[in-house]
Amino acid sequence: MDAPRSTDNSTVIKYIGSKRLLVNQIVSLCHAAAPAGGSVIDLFSGTSRVGYALKSAGFAVHANDHNAYAHNLAMCYIQTDAPKLIDQAIKIIKDLNTIAAGNGREGFVTQTYCLNSRFFHPDNGRRIDAMREHIETLDLGPELKAVVLTSLIEAADRVDSTTGVQMAYLKSWAPRAHKRIELRIPNILAHPKHLECSAHQLDAIDAAQTLSANIAYLDPPYNQHSYLGNYHIWETLVRWDHPQVYGIACKRIDCKERKSPYNSKVKIADAFDQLIDSIDADTLIVSFNNEGYLGREQIETILAKRGPLVVLDRDHPRYVGCKIGIHNQSGKKVGKAGKMCNTEYFFIAGDGAHRVADAQRELVAA
Ligand SMILES: C[S@@+](CC[C@H](N)C(=O)[O-])C[C@H]1O[C@@H](n2cnc3c(N)ncnc32)[C@H](O)[C@@H]1O
Structure with a gap:
């Protein structure tokens, strides 16, 4: 595929x-x-x-x-010089789609964000778990890993069941949550000359x-809403640190301490x-x-x-x-x-x- x-x-x-x-x-x-x-x-x-x-x-x-999730996006779209690793990225993302075509494996994402809360359908939760575990075994350099994780975050975002923030999930599944997750190759850029x-x-x-x-x-x-709280699942997918979580939205426990003065x-x-x-x-x-x-x-x-x-x-x-x-x-x-x-x-x-x-x-x- x-x-x-x-x-x-x-x-x-x-x-x-x-x-x-x-x-x-x-x-x-x-x-x-x-x-x-x-x-x-x-x-x-x-x-x-x-x-x-x-x-x-x-x-x-x-x-x-x-x-960390925003830094990951910046590693992918800003720091990475596309010609250096696009071929490797295409191969890995293709392999991940093969994993996503199967039934996956129940792990932290399925348990936390599909069964204890309802951000993703459990079928996709298992696929995300299997892909994320696989990425961890690949021993990728930081830029290649950032490109692959960006692809995973963007794919997960396309099948989530929220209104765009992870403070809450929808009461009934969003129609897109029933679609099978599928990764795409991020459109990374070459550096401008020199x-x-x-x-x-x-x-x-x-x-x-x-x-x-x-x-x-x-x-x-510009207001009280913390970006870490609003996008805590992307933070966890990037850090892959299986954090302790709290509340209905299963936010990372460190949302309580990692604050920005701008909020x-x-x-x-x-x-x-x-x-x-x-x-x-x-x-x-x-x-x-x-x-x-x-x-x-x-x-x-x-x-x-x-x-x-x-x-x-x-x-x-x-x-x-x-x-x-x-x-x-x-x-x-x-x-x-x-x-x-x-x-x-x-x-x-x-x-x-x-x-x-x-x-x-x-x-x-x-
Ligand atoms: C309004 S958003 C930026 C949106 C961005 N211009 C875009 O188009 O996607 C503000 C960003 O500031 C980051 N942020 C908040 N407090 C910060 C701090 N003290 N130092 C660095 N980044 C911070 C948040 O993680 C968030 O991504």
């Missing part, structure tokens, strides 16, 4: 706060702010969609995220103190302020929206330390959950759907701000 290629350009997992619809604009901003062949640090890389688009556009990208790209798993402040580039792109969390109303302003002071880049591009813990004026005050500042805004459709509204256990609607749109901001600070402002004026005039 051949492994199909992914039809999407970069990672396809459902991810709250992903900049999927804004990547083209971010690439344009970077082109306006920095010379061709410039470099970008993505300090909160998440799915790596932004870094992927920048790498495709010829930037040297250095991605960072403190969660430019290295890298992936890091550091707290943003440590990454800011370690890395330097022409541009730093910042897309921090805290009390800590976010100081953390952001210190981060901005630590970044070694001429231009900073910050994504934020009007529903976060930091207001526009607060962000402007902090960023003004970096020199000229330009702010762009645009209305953006909100996440699917708010459109559905709030339902109780039996599926009855108990709350109203929230607003359908929020305002997404780009703050551009430092040397590139004037160049971005000029480029925007030209766009408006054209």
Whole structure:
């Protein structure tokens, strides 16, 4: 059985706060702010969609995220130079699909996420267990392992039974949960000519103190919802550490301790302020929206330390959950759907701000 290629350009997992619809604009901003062949640090890389688009556009990208699953995606889509290992990846993913064609083997995933909770159908849970155990026996190098694990995460995401976060699962199986899991070859990229790209798993402040580039792109969390809690199953699939779990969603026990200051109303302003002071880049591009813990004026005050500042805004459709509204256990609607749109901001600070402002004026005039 051949492994199909992914039809999407970069990672396809459902991810709250992903900049999927804004990547083209971010690439344009970077082109306006920095010379061709410039470099970008993505300090909160998440799915790596932004870094992927920048790498495709010829930037040297250095991605960072403190969660292991996001680092794994960045290893696959940012750090890996496709020509070096694509043939090996295709062979391994093909073999894994042969394993997935069988009945699998009941292990941690089946027990925890299919029987104790209902994130995946048990038929797929057994296949995920068998594939993940097999990957562990292969003794792969870090980049090849990251490509294979990304393929597994993306395949599992296509047959999950959630609304896009792993805080809860659906009461009745999502139709896609009944499909047999099938891995695809991730669309990994070659490095831009003569430019290295890298992936890091550091707290943003440590990454800011370690890395330097022409541009730093910042897309921090903006409210109380922890990404580790929202995507705890991907963390476990990558770490494969069979953690103790708790609660209905069977979250990893370390979700209680591994916290980000950006999820805290009390800590976010100081953390952001210190981060901005630590970044070694001429231009900073910050994504934020009007529903976060930091207001526009607060962000402007902090960023003004970096020199000229330009702010762009645009209305953006909100996440699917708010459109559905709030339902109780039996599926009855108990709350109203929230607003359908929020305002997404780009703050551009430092040397590139004037160049971005000029480029925007030209766009408006054209
Ligand atoms: C809004 S998401 C980024 C989304 C990303 N731009 C995309 O398009 O997929 C924020 C990311 O910040 C990461 N994060 C949260 N706190 C962090 C910290 N203190 N240091 C590094 N990464 C952090 C989370 O794991 C999450 O992936």
